[in-house]
Amino acid sequence: MPPNLLKQAEERNRKLDDKRKKIKLDLETRERNAEAQSQEEVQITRTLEEEIARLREEGSRQLEEEQRLIREQIQREREAQQQETGDSGVERCSKSNVTPKLKLKWKCKKDDGSNGGYSEDILFRLLQKYGDVLNVIVSSKKKGSAVVEFATVRAAELAVKNESGLSENPLKISWLEGQPEVLAPVSQPGNFMSSQGALTNERDYESVVMMKMRQAAERQRLIEQMQKDDEEDASGS
Numbered sequence: 001m002p003p004n005l006l007k008q009a010e011e012r013n014r015k016l017d018d019k020r021k022k023i024k025l026d027l028e029t030r031e032r033n034a035e036a037q038s039q040e041e042v043q044i045t046r047t048l049e050e051e052i053a054r055l056r057e058e059g060s061r062q063l064e065e066e067q068r069l070i071r072e073q074i075q076r077e078r079e080a081q082q083q084e085t086g087d088s089g090v091e092r093c094s095k096s097n098v099t100p101k102l103k104l105k106w107k108c109k110k111d112d113g114s115n116g117g118y119s120e121d122i123l124f125r126l127l128q129k130y131g132d133v134l135n136v137i138v139s140s141k142k143k144g145s146a147v148v149e150f151a152t153v154r155a156a157e158l159a160v161k162n163e164s165g166l167s168e169n170p171l172k173i174s175w176l177e178g179q180p181e182v183l184a185p186v187s188q189p190g191n192f193m194s195s196q197g198a199l200t201n202e203r204d205y206e207s208v209v210m211m212k213m214r215q216a217a218e219r220q221r222l223i224e225q226m227q228k229d230d231e232e233d234a235s236g237s
Contacts, residue, residue, distance in 0.1 A: 070129060074158060099134060099218070100156035100178030101149045106169050108144030116144055116169050123148065126163060131155020135219045141230035147222050153180045 104123065108116030120136045123146055127133050132151035139145045150156040157180065165171030 074130060074162075077158060098178050099149050099151065100153045100180075101147055101176040101222070102156055102159060103174050103176040104146040104148060104165075105172040105174075106144050106165060108169075110143060112143065117166050118146070118169070120146075122166075126165060127159050130158040130163070135222060137219065137222045137226055139226050139230055141227065142233060145226075147176060147226060149218065149222065153178060 104118075106116045106118060108118075115138065118138070120138050123136045123138070124133055127136070127148055127150075130150075132155065133148060134151055135147075135149040137147045148159075150159070156175075156178065160173050160175065163171060163173060
């Protein structure tokens with residue numbers, strides 16, 4: 001082969017080698033960049049997941065703290081009431097031998113299927129933090145009204161004093177039955193108070209038993225009373 005042709009062939013081979021090396025280098029660079037980008041995306045995803053988990057945990061802690069503060073506030077009020085009763089010898093009781101009942105009202109349009117945002121379950125969850133709730137009856141005819149029955153007068157008092165309902169649709173709470181009255185102080189609180197306390201415990205136990213026995217009947221009576229009130233309101237309007 002003539003020297004010129006040989007030289008030209010070598011030059012072409014060199015250029016082809018350079019081109020292959022460049023293509024190989026480009027491919028390796030792209031692979032490294034793709035791998036780096038993938039690792040970065042994985043890191044970003046992991047960071048986002050960790051941040052979401054942290055925010056959830058923080059929100060859960062805040063909710064638990066708020067619930068704890070509410071329970072402590074209610075407990076302090078109960079203890080203060082008990083202390084006040086113990087110091088003054090003044091006792092509060094229901095005006096009649098009935099369980100305390102409250103009437104609840106809120107704004108609600110006639111065609112509002114959500115009943116102003118309130119249901120038996122929502123009202124029960126709002127009110128049970130004050131004490132045992134025996135019954136919650138939401139009126140089926142008159143929207144925006146309900147009746148709640150508590151196991152104790154103190155629980156009903158706390159609900160009347162503290163509960164405002166949903167912020168976007170507040171509750172108006174009033175006594176329906178069993179509003180407490182103040183009895184006269186006991187003149188000699190010594191042994192008499194001790195025996196009275198034992199008697200009260202016995203009566204409390206009997207009251208709980210009787211309450212469980214008549215709870216279903218009381219719920220039915222409340223439903224019938226609410227239906228009667230709704231019919232009277234409808235006839236009056």
